[in-house]
Amino acid sequence: MAMGLSRRGLLGGITAGLAGGGLAAGGYAVGRSPADPAGSAGSVAGSAAGSVAALYPFRGVHQAGITTPAQDRLHFAAFDVITEDRAALVDLLRRWTEAAERMTQGLDAGPIGAVGGATNLPPDDTGEAIGLPPGGLTVTIGFGPGLFRDAEGRDRFGLADRRPEVLRELPHFPGDTLDPARSGGDLCVQACAQDPQVAVHAIRNLARIGFGTVAVRWSQLGFGRTSTTSTAQETPRNLFGFKDGTANVKAEETAALDEHVWVGAGESPGDWLAGGSYLVARRINMTIEVWDRQPLGDQEDFIGRTKGTGAPLSGGEEHTAPDLDMPGSNGTTVIAQDAHVRVVHPDLHGGARMLRRGYNFVDGTDALGGLDAGLFFLAYVRDPDTHFIPIQSAMARHDALMEYLKVTGSALFAVPPGTREDGFVGQSLFA
Numbered sequence: 001m002a003m004g005l006s007r008r009g010l011l012g013g014i015t016a017g018l019a020g021g022g023l024a025a026g027g028y029a030v031g032r033s034p035a036d037p038a039g040s041a042g043s044v045a046g047s048a049a050g051s052v053a054a055l056y057p058f059r060g061v062h063q064a065g066i067t068t069p070a071q072d073r074l075h076f077a078a079f080d081v082i083t084e085d086r087a088a089l090v091d092l093l094r095r096w097t098e099a100a101e102r103m104t105q106g107l108d109a110g111p112i113g114a115v116g117g118a119t120n121l122p123p124d125d126t127g128e129a130i131g132l133p134p135g136g137l138t139v140t141i142g143f144g145p146g147l148f149r150d151a152e153g154r155d156r157f158g159l160a161d162r163r164p165e166v167l168r169e170l171p172h173f174p175g176d177t178l179d180p181a182r183s184g185g186d187l188c189v190q191a192c193a194q195d196p197q198v199a200v201h202a203i204r205n206l207a208r209i210g211f212g213t214v215a216v217r218w219s220q221l222g223f224g225r226t227s228t229t230s231t232a233q234e235t236p237r238n239l240f241g242f243k244d245g246t247a248n249v250k251a252e253e254t255a256a257l258d259e260h261v262w263v264g265a266g267e268s269p270g271d272w273l274a275g276g277s278y279l280v281a282r283r284i285n286m287t288i289e290v291w292d293r294q295p296l297g298d299q300e301d302f303i304g305r306t307k308g309t310g311a312p313l314s315g316g317e318e319h320t321a322p323d324l325d326m327p328g329s330n331g332t333t334v335i336a337q338d339a340h341v342r343v344v345h346p347d348l349h350g351g352a353r354m355l356r357r358g359y360n361f362v363d364g365t366d367a368l369g370g371l372d373a374g375l376f377f378l379a380y381v382r383d384p385d386t387h388f389i390p391i392q393s394a395m396a397r398h399d400a401l402m403e404y405l406k407v408t409g410s411a412l413f414a415v416p417p418g419t420r421e422d423g424f425v426g427q428s429l430f431a
């Protein structure tokens with residue numbers, strides 16, 4: 001159902017489900033909070049900073065949450081499908097679509113709501129987002145290789161012949177110390193919002209809806225986006241203190257998105273993935289305490305950019321292209337041979353770029369008292385074989401940063417295109 005028609009009556013015929021009001025003049029449900037300005041205007045206009053909007057439509061040509069200006073908070077979850085019933089899987093995707101669409105518009109996950117139903121039944125929303133505005137929530141859903149053939153090689157859902165060849169487990173890279181409990185998954189949901197409670201609410205409700213069909217395999221919270229996905233956004237910093245996202249593919253670069261991010265026609269069986277993308281997720285621990293003891297000059301050499309402005313060491317300002325050949329002292333180059341920005345630079349990888357959308361994480365402290373912290377690296381690419389694996393391989397072998405990194409989680413998902421009115425996410429896969 002189009003959210004433009006999201007009258008409370010049409011969505012469920014009840015008015016009691018949303019605490020905090022939610023009905024604007026004219027009777028449209030616009031959010032859990034009456035103070036939601038974008039909701040009441042029915043707009044998707046950007047915030048004062050010109051970046052993250054108050055709300056985003058769930059449906060469109062591409063799924064939201066890819067080129068959407070990166071929100072500040074993330075809750076990412078990977079799920080195992082625990083049924084072998086194809087109809088149950090399709091039904092789940094339909095119910096996830098409905099609930100995700102509602103939540104992105106600031107509504108409760110279900111039409112009855114957190115407090116609107118019978119007291120002898122569980123509510124169809126968990127309630128922790130009552131009174132909160134939509135927070136720019138996006139919900140992006142992906143399919144892992146196990147959906148097409150499981151670890152035992154079984155084709156549980158009759159999808160094996162629909163698997164694109166490049167959708168397989170990522171290879172082991174040097175430096176990977178993967179925890180299987182933080183890797184893989186048949187389905188994934190990336191929930192991004194300005195408010196962590198809104199993102200967590202989205203994942204929690206989708207997991208609740210999936211009870212008996214899916215089980216959460218692992219999940220990751222993130223804060224402080226480490227990328228810009230729009231030229232309107234300031235470049236944020238990662239936990240090494242460096243600007244991260246400067247040379248990212250941006251939403252405004254439509255030709256680059258077609259070339260590097262969106263899967264094209266003829267690139268997946270039956271074209272079910274055309275207009276979608278591949279999502280690489282890597283949980284990268286950063287040995288913060290060791291890094292913090294490195295001299296500033298060394299830190300800048302490892303990255304190849306200055307820590308202050310983010311300008312390349314070859315000169316200019318943040319958005320100046322790095323001169324990888326500029327000679328330095330002693331027959332070397334100004335940007336070191338093992339500097340991160342050189343090793344991953346498109347010039348060394350056939351021009352391949354990626355749309356990075358990662359987040360910082362701190363998951364408390366480890367057994368030695370160090371921070372269990374790092375970068376939850378998320379990147380959307382048109383083809384992982386050409387746009388991620390060779391770049392990650394080069395990084396693992398030659399990048400000075402690797403001394404300070406440990407990859408503890410890894411997964412690859414195919415992210416289907418956007419959802420049509422009245423359709424459900426991933427529908428083209430089941431056609």
Ligand SMILES: C=CC1=C(C)c2cc3[nH]c(cc4nc(cc5[nH]c(cc1n2)c(C)c5CCC(=O)O)C(CCC(=O)O)=C4C)c(C)c3C=C
Nearest residue numbers: 238242243244245246247248284303344345346375391392
């Ligand atoms: C395999 C892909 C990449 C991984 C993994 C990765 C990890 C990683 N990166 C930083 C910090 C920075 N990365 C920067 C640029 C950059 N990184 C990648 C790829 C991976 N990074 C690319 C393709 C680029 C862009 C290169 C270019 O086109 O010039 C930067 C510089 C600023 C920027 O452009 O974003 C920083 C800083 C960390 C700390 C990290 C692992 C924890």
Ligand SMILES: [Fe+2]
Nearest residue numbers: 244340341344
């Ligand atoms: Fe990087």
